[in-house]
Amino acid sequence: MAHPLVTPRPGPEPEPLDPRTAPAPRYGTASLADLLPALTAPHAVPGVAATGLELPGADRNCVFLVDGMGWELLRAHPDEAPFLTSLLATSLGGSGEPLTAGFPATTATSLASVGTGLPSGAHGLAGYSVAVPGERRLMNQLRWQPYTDPHLWQPYPTVFELAQAAGIESCQVSSPTFEHTPLTRVALSGGTFLGRLTGEERMDLAAERLAAADRSLVYTYYSELDGMGHRYGVDSDAWRGQLMTVDRLAQRLAEQLPPRSALYITADHGMVDVAAEDRIDFDEDWELRAGVALLGGEARARHVYAVPGAAADVLAVWREVLGDRMWVAGRDEAIAAGWFGPYVDERVHGRIGDVVAVAATDDIAVTASHNEPGESSMVGLHGSLHPAEQLVPLLEVRT
Template identity: 40%
Template sequence: MLPPESSAARSVAGVADDMFAALRGESGVLPRAESVVLVLIDGLGAISLRAHAGHARALTTGMAKKDVAHSVFPSTTAAALTTLLTGVWPGQHGLVGYRVLDPSRGILVNQLTGWEAEGLDPATWQASPTVFERAAAEGRPTFAVGVAAYAGSGFTRATLRGAEFVAAQTPAERVAAAYDLAERHPGSLVYCYLPEADKAGHRYGVDSGHWVAALEEIDAALSRRVPPGVGVLVTSDHGMVDVPAHRQVVLEAEHLEGVALVGGEPRMLHLYLDPDADAEAVSSRLTADLDGLADVGTRRTAIDAGLFGPVVTSAAASRIGDVLVVSRNNHAVYDGTAHDQRNRGMIGQHGGLTPEERQVPLLRFGVFAR
């Protein structure tokens, strides 16, 4: 199991506090701003952005080596986006993966899309205060600009609590709406969500024409003028890697002996064991089976290494797999015994520890620009 970055590395967990400090004029990192806009480009890694700089001139002009941050582990939307919008690590907010165990019921739950169908309460399953609740407590206007389909979802209610949701269709319309809200409401905190690159990457791959077209559309949206007095931070929750078919590693029944449930996602599996299975033994066996393809470790190893953050609550720990399987390079590990194999067709993937997945841009515009 690979170690986390040093505590001195910039992290997406610090973005929330940076925004509040800038609004108060108390930041040692950012200039004071009348209002702040946080733009989240889902799925845009810093390495991929630099590799396609010619298609993203508004984003990359003036981008320095230091204009990056590290995402969390696992490098997946449920975990990382919640960290950005609460300011705490997955070990504290509890969204420790894509599909995880609900220990009270012994079932796997999808923390992006399964809130309603799988009976998760957004207020208790994710109990950490959001940045919007914190801003509202200071009397600040708060807004979240996103896709209309997400307005009432359980994940939205878990991560955007306290914000007034504003729907807009295209990236350009969402950015325009966010900037307008920030200008019309001094002292406000505005969030703007752009999922287009992530969707294109999953379906077609990061080096595809579809992904480049999505990046160009986002870049054009962010080329508009920032209103006076408004500070804009542009970042992402994670990057991704392309997984070709010959890099798909399939675990069959003999590999999964002692495993009751397989959660997570192919780049970072949570394995939940039978009551009588020994985690160290299963970990050792899979380490040999996946030699050179994935890192394997126990829950205790990962927590002790700080992979889920400096604090891991008992609730969060109970959702982490007994054994974790983290794919190396551009491999992905699949449960060959699962009935639903639709994710085998996904090209762009994330969840692991590679720089492509964990290094994200952290760009400054408006009054924040250098």
């Protein structure tokens, strides 16, 4: 039976999607978690796990991460990003292929994967918001609310810390706003943090710091593209204008690279615009709410936490209602499918929803208008395993 808040599709009623068919991130060979381990591999940094991603060695490595610049979005806008477009063939060491962000494709998770070299099942930032095990509350891992001890929540060292200890001068060049945040502490700390307000200042300082030592590892970040996508959508002039700015910044940095350097330009996730008629409001939907204690994650990658004893019923209802446009899996199914990586730490297991519902198409979102008014008003969304959100570039410039 069609759900009253889902637009019926012509023809016979579709079968639910099998979560085992979802395209799991390519952990170990081509995910964001593999990037820093690949860059530090030629330097044999103690404590950094080996990865199957192979990149040419360089004495000086710089990562420029653009929040929200998905692979498909970049390829669709060559006029706005001529410099970045010219680098597409250099992706993944010349193969012309993208990386996968990891699951979920969201900022807190991806930044932790970049910084620690670990998938979300290990570092534990397994969603935009997740349940605190043993407590009936959600923790927002981007805003870090309510506060939780960062190093109990994410105990592993970052690659920056390990590289610094091995004699590689490491630093992060970003907005001053992020210097003392818990997310920075658990995901990107190590070496020196240098705050600069403008993108131009960050590019210039990143190049300067790259040249300051014989061996260096520099990370710099730009968030405004993502903000325009959330506010106005990726089909907006505001978003396209920001992409033009990103293109100029990337070229500015590339033109200042010192000798023996490699610059890698990547992103934490892509984004899709979801129309109002394709959004289902959990807070107004009695059927989806039945048996649910907490709704975590975000609109295209939901963690659903059931009241005790109701997990099987919640899974059945979510599959019936949403299963033709979302991969809907029980916790153990999602873990076995490799969505969170090849293994999940015991401390992370309870942070994953009893049910995990992930958008499989670009025309579905589960919002929560009362409990998440800000997030529900966003035009551009992300989080899922859909290629538009999951695939991110890895563009290379070498000197």
